[in-house]
Amino acid sequence: MDKPFRRRDLLGIRDISAEEIIGILNTAENFREINQREIKKVPTLRGKTIINLFFENSTRTRTSFELAAKRLSADAVNISVSSSSVTKGETLIDTALNLDAMSPDCIVVRHSSAGVPHQLAKVSKAAIVNAGDGANEHPTQALLDAMTIREYKKKIAGLEVAIVGDILHSRVARSNIHLLTKLGAKVRVAGPKTLVPNDFQYLVENNLRVTKNIEAAIEGADVVMILRIQKERQDSAYFPTLREYSIHYGLTQDRLNLAKEDAIVLHPGPMNRGIEIASEVADSSRSLILDQVKYGVAVRMAVLYLATGGNPTTV
Amino acid sequence: MKLLIANGHLVDPTEGQNSGKNLLIEDGKVTAWLSQNESAPEDAEVFDASGMIVAPGFIDLHVHLREPGQEHKETIATGAAAAVAGGFTSVCPMPNTQPINDNAAITRYMIEQAEHAGLANVFPVGAITKSSNGAELAEMGEMKAAGAVAVSDDGQPVPNAGMMRRAMEYAKDFDLPVIDHCEDKSLSSGGVMHEGKISLLLGLKGMPALAEEIDAVRDILLAKETGAHIHIAHISTKGAIEIVRRAKNENINVTCEVTPHHFTLSDKSVEGYDTNTKMSPPLRSQEHLEAIIEGIKDGTIDAIATDHAPHHSDEKALEYDRAPFGIIGLETAVGLAFNELVHKGAIDLVRLINLFSANPAKIFNLKNRGTLKIGSIADVTILDPDLNWTYKASDSKSKSKNSPFNNWQFTGAATATIVGGKIVYRK
Numbered sequence: 001m002d003k004p005f006r007r008r009d010l011l012g013i014r015d016i017s018a019e020e021i022i023g024i025l026n027t028a029e030n031f032r033e034i035n036q037r038e039i040k041k042v043p044t045l046r047g048k049t050i051i052n053l054f055f056e057n058s059t060r061t062r063t064s065f066e067l068a069a070k071r072l073s074a075d076a077v078n079i080s081v082s083s084s085s086v087t088k089g090e091t092l093i094d095t096a097l098n099l100d101a102m103s104p105d106c107i108v109v110r111h112s113s114a115g116v117p118h119q120l121a122k123v124s125k126a127a128i129v130n131a132g133d134g135a136n137e138h139p140t141q142a143l144l145d146a147m148t149i150r151e152y153k154k155k156i157a158g159l160e161v162a163i164v165g166d167i168l169h170s171r172v173a174r175s176n177i178h179l180l181t182k183l184g185a186k187v188r189v190a191g192p193k194t195l196v197p198n199d200f201q202y203l204v205e206n207n208l209r210v211t212k213n214i215e216a217a218i219e220g221a222d223v224v225m226i227l228r229i230q231k232e233r234q235d236s237a238y239f240p241t242l243r244e245y246s247i248h249y250g251l252t253q254d255r256l257n258l259a260k261e262d263a264i265v266l267h268p269g270p271m272n273r274g275i276e277i278a279s280e281v282a283d284s285s286r287s288l289i290l291d292q293v294k295y296g297v298a299v300r301m302a303v304l305y306l307a308t309g310g311n312p313t314t315v
Numbered sequence: 316m317k318l319l320i321a322n323g324h325l326v327d328p329t330e331g332q333n334s335g336k337n338l339l340i341e342d343g344k345v346t347a348w349l350s351q352n353e354s355a356p357e358d359a360e361v362f363d364a365s366g367m368i369v370a371p372g373f374i375d376l377h378v379h380l381r382e383p384g385q386e387h388k389e390t391i392a393t394g395a396a397a398a399v400a401g402g403f404t405s406v407c408p409m410p411n412t413q414p415i416n417d418n419a420a421i422t423r424y425m426i427e428q429a430e431h432a433g434l435a436n437v438f439p440v441g442a443i444t445k446s447s448n449g450a451e452l453a454e455m456g457e458m459k460a461a462g463a464v465a466v467s468d469d470g471q472p473v474p475n476a477g478m479m480r481r482a483m484e485y486a487k488d489f490d491l492p493v494i495d496h497c498e499d500k501s502l503s504s505g506g507v508m509h510e511g512k513i514s515l516l517l518g519l520k521g522m523p524a525l526a527e528e529i530d531a532v533r534d535i536l537l538a539k540e541t542g543a544h545i546h547i548a549h550i551s552t553k554g555a556i557e558i559v560r561r562a563k564n565e566n567i568n569v570t571c572e573v574t575p576h577h578f579t580l581s582d583k584s585v586e587g588y589d590t591n592t593k594m595s596p597p598l599r600s601q602e603h604l605e606a607i608i609e610g611i612k613d614g615t616i617d618a619i620a621t622d623h624a625p626h627h628s629d630e631k632a633l634e635y636d637r638a639p640f641g642i643i644g645l646e647t648a649v650g651l652a653f654n655e656l657v658h659k660g661a662i663d664l665v666r667l668i669n670l671f672s673a674n675p676a677k678i679f680n681l682k683n684r685g686t687l688k689i690g691s692i693a694d695v696t697i698l699d700p701d702l703n704w705t706y707k708a709s710d711s712k713s714k715s716k717n718s719p720f721n722n723w724q725f726t727g728a729a730t731a732t733i734v735g736g737k738i739v740y741r742k
Contacts, residue, residue: 014516093632113634114518115588134636136518171518202512 008127008307011117012137013178021179025147027302027310028295034071035297045074048308049104052078053095054131055111060269060293061131061140065108068300074105074308092116093123100124105308109133114171127307135169140303141268142175144296146183148288149223151295152264157184162217162259164251165227165276166195166238172268173227174203181207190217191227191249194238214249221259225266226251229276242275252278256286264288317341318736319355320695323364327371328669329686338369340693343736347689362738364697367730370668371687372404372694374675375645376572377494377548377620380406380437382428383421384413389625389714391425392432394645397623397713399740401645402671402729404694405436405684406623409469410447417442417453419461426462434739435732436694438464438679440494443482447471450478452485459489464679465546467494470595470640474500476533483543492544492570492679497530497555498522498596507636509582509597517585519635522597524552531555535562535569546678547571549622551596553606560615570678572620575644575651576719578607584719590631590638591719594624608661611670618675621648625715643713647706647720649698653727657700664700672696697731702742704728 013021034042050069054062062078069076081095090098096119099107106127109117114134121128132138149156161180167173167189180187181204189196190211201210211217218224229245239245256265265277265287273279281287318340325336325348332348339347339359355361380394391408398406408425410416416425422439429437441458445451447468455466466486472495473479479495486493503526508514510521531547535558538545550556550571562569576594581601584592592598599607610616624641631638652671656662662670676685683691708721732740 091629091632092634111634113636115635118588119634134518135520168515174516174518197515199512199515203516 008309009117009121010129010139010303010307011121012130013139013142013175013182014137018182021143021146021182024143024299024302024306025150027306028143028147028298031301031305032295032298034301035294040071041073042071043073044305044310045069045072045308048074048106050074050076050106050108050304051099051104052076053081053099053107053109054079055081055109055116056132058110058132061110064293064296065131065300068297068304071297072301072305074304092119096120096124100126106304129303129307132171134171135174136171137175138171139175140296140299141172142179143303144292144299145176145225145266146179147295147299148266148292149264151291152288153222156180159185159222160220161185161187161223161225162221163187163189163225163227164214164217164249165191166229167191167200167227168195168197169230170227176225177203177208188217188221190214192239215255215258218255219258221263223264223266224251224256224259226277228268228270229272231272246275250276250278251281253280256281266292269293316736317356317359318362319359320362320364320369320697321355322351323367323369323697325369325687326665326668327687328665328673330688333665338687338695340736343693345687345689345691345693362731366699368664368698368700370696370698371672371685372732372734373402373649373671373696373729374405374681374685375403375621375623375648376407376618376675376679378406378408378623378645379411379625379641380408380425381625382412383424387714388627391428391437392434393712393714394623394625395429395432395434395437397643397645397711398435399732399734400712401647402649402696402698402732403435403645404696404732404734405438405681406645407438407440407464407679409440409467410442411469411471415442415447416440417445417447419454419457422458422461422463435734438462438681440465440467442466443468443473443493444478449473449475452482455486455491456489459491463491464681465492465494467496467548469496472496472498472530476537479534480537480541483537483541483545487541487543490680492546494546494548495530495534496548497527497534499526499529502526502529506597507593508585509599511582511600513582513585513600517588519585522595524554524599524603527552527596528554528558531558535559535567538569539565539567542568544568544570549574549577549596549620550610550616551577551599551603551607553603556606556610556615560610563615570617571615572618573607573611573616574620574622575648576642578604578611579651579655580719588635589719590633590635591642591717593635593638593640594622594642595640611656612661617670618678619648619652619670620675621645625713626717627715628717631717641717643711643715643718645713646711647718647723649729650704650706650725650727651720653700654725658726693733693736695733696729697733698727699730700727702726702728702730
């Protein structure tokens with residue numbers, strides 16, 4: 001039997017155990033079916049209040065969390081803070097305390113600065129769920145990626161997973177590295193050295209290596225995960241041009257052919273077609289980008305359910 | 316007025332003194348060392364220092380007192396109160412006030428505010444360049460005449476080697492040490508913690524050790540060329556310490572200081588994202604911390620200075636990326652030095668006293684301070700190496716409470732502080 005996911009806060013994958021990860025994934029499996037029903041709503045979280053506190057814009061993640069809450073009958077409120085309190089000079093902690101005073105059960109937070117969910121968790125009574133903090137973690141993304149991989153590969157242990165692109169600034173990469181290595185996959189990371197420092201191999205103790213180039217990372221991989229290139233990084237001169245990036249680091253069909261024949265392709269979105277991923281790859285049957293989005297709702301239902309006190313064995 | 320500090324153990328590194336002596340102070344000056352059998356002069360007030368160490372007054376070469384301009388963080392009076400509560404008889408405030416201390420009027424104002432407070436001595440550090448903008452030299456000669464003891468552009472280090480060379484040449488004429496906060500900002504800008512495994516793990520932008528080391532190399536080469544005295548503020552990396560060690564072997568006129576937080580904490584403390592672990596230079600990794608301890612042991616590092624940097628709680632209650640750099644340190648420095656250096660066996664008590672008194676006095680040419688020889692100014696720090704106590708940031712005399720050492724337990728403290736023959740603090 002799975003151990004219950006006992007934490008109210010989900011701040012990152014780094015500080016949860018393999019058992020807890022599997023507990024969340026199994027709970028998500030149980031919720032998956034609700035999303036296919038004619039009437040996509042169950043009363044599980046009726047009377048619970050969930051605040052989606054987004055300091056950084058995001059259409060997909062916010063919609064996914066909102067739908068997850070609503071399909072479980074929770075009351076969900078969306079707040080975009082970037083334009084309100086910060087400009088009025090309110091501190092981060094004040095913003096959190098004010099929302100917390102309205103007694104939400106859970107605050108889902110996204111912020112461009114690493115560590116904000118951890119800071120809020122110290123002061124708030126509500127459970128804190130990290131929906132992405134700076135370059136630190138994006139735990140629900142890694143969970144939905146894991147759910148997608150499990151669906152198609154039936155396992156995670158022993159898989160070879162390549163993560164390619166801007167690792168340095170990627171919270172998706174960090175959460176995935178923690179999750180995949182905890183569950184026994186072997187991870188290779190690659191990209192321009194300016195964005196993939198060698199020290200990255202020390203991020204976790206085992207099963208992670210930085211490869212010399214993207215080809216070495218992809219060769220023989222079961223899963224190829226492509227990260228989004230944030231165009232604004234170009235201003236900081238991490239690489240010369242998007243054109244050069246696409247030629248040397250983009251996932252083309254030729255490069256994908258180096259992976260295992262049945263390799264799958266994941267991308268956390270939104271994609272820059274023709275830059276980090278060629279359109280023919282993105283649109284091919286091996287690309288599971290829309291499945292990732294689909295499973296995202298189930299994963300977030302599970303996380304909200306567990307964060308607000310649900311028990312994984314009684315779904 | 317006479318004060319007899321009786322029954323204590325007198326340690327004065329400059330005089331090779333390390334035994335029981337009574338210290339007689341008259342009119343703010345040390346007038347005699349008496350045998351402990353001798354009876355006290357009848358008209359003297361007696362301070363019983365039984366079981367205590369009597370040391371030359373501690374001098375902090377690096378503080379931020381925020382006045383003028385940011386009195387919500389600290390004033391010269393509150394900073395001086397924190398100083399004496401931490402055992403410091405003198406502090407040297409950096410010029411990054413608002414406006415910048417780049418002229419004699421501000422230097423004089425700071426000294427006057429300190430005189431009003433009547434606690435610690437305040438020896439201001441003037442700016443190297445006007446508004447610390449790195450473009451035009453500030454009036455160093457005038458500031459020195461007004462009481463400034465050194466020059467620095469502090470957190471806005473002079474970025475241009477040509478300007479720094481000129482500043483050193485000019486400062487040398489006035490025997491002013493030039494202090495540099497070594498940081499090549501082209502390597503560190505946007506960073507919020509030490510660049511390394513932990514910064515990668517936490518997803519925070521790193522400030523590489525290299526940023527400090529490249530500037531240290533530049534400054535030392537310029538000191539060699541100009542003959543000026545370069546003092547490297549808050550040294551924090553293995554490479555910078557090695558560079559200073561080699562420069563000293565070549566007899567280049569270089570000194571350096573280290574902060575208590577850099578010899579105590581590593582970048583692992585940043586996990587948890589407490590903004591009281593954010594300072595510049597950042598907390599370094601274990602290997603640098605070990606090199607710092609080695610540098611203290613072998614004498615490469617000359618002084619302990621706090622870089623006391625008060626910030627209001629509202630300013631620290633921000634995202635790690637946005638919170639300001641710096642922590643308060645005046646009231647924890649002595650406790651940390653006892654815990655981390657003396658009780659762990661890295662250095663003995665005499666060396667500790669040297670790092671806090673005789674050496675800092677020598678670095679900034681503070682005449683008749685950092686010693687208790689007959690005729691010197693009666694600035695005295697009384698220490699109890701065995702006192703167990705707990706630091707509560709909320710009880711700090713500083714206006715700000717931004718310390719990572721809240722609730723830390725210490726063994727060893729300054730239990731009384733005497734400035735100019737006057738007891739200004741008793742624990």
